[in-house]
Amino acid sequence: MSTRQDLAWWQKLLVTAKLWRPPHRTLHHEVRDMERPVPPPVTGAHGNRVVTATRRRLVPQSDDQV
Numbered sequence: 001m002s003t004r005q006d007l008a009w010w011q012k013l014l015v016t017a018k019l020w021r022p023p024h025r026t027l028h029h030e031v032r033d034m035e036r037p038v039p040p041p042v043t044g045a046h047g048n049r050v051v052t053a054t055r056r057r058l059v060p061q062s063d064d065q066v
Helices: 009-016 027-032
Strands: none
């Protein structure tokens, strides 16, 4: 492990003696821990909610009211 320039002299000694390792935090870790946005509502043929009251069915069913 190469000595990192952003560590203090005593931290470099601990790293050299293999007594301590600096925390490994990259942008990946920061983005992973961010709050996730709310997903938009899903509607339509492949979604979880289908609104059939506003449009007519392509194939009429026996229960449909005209």
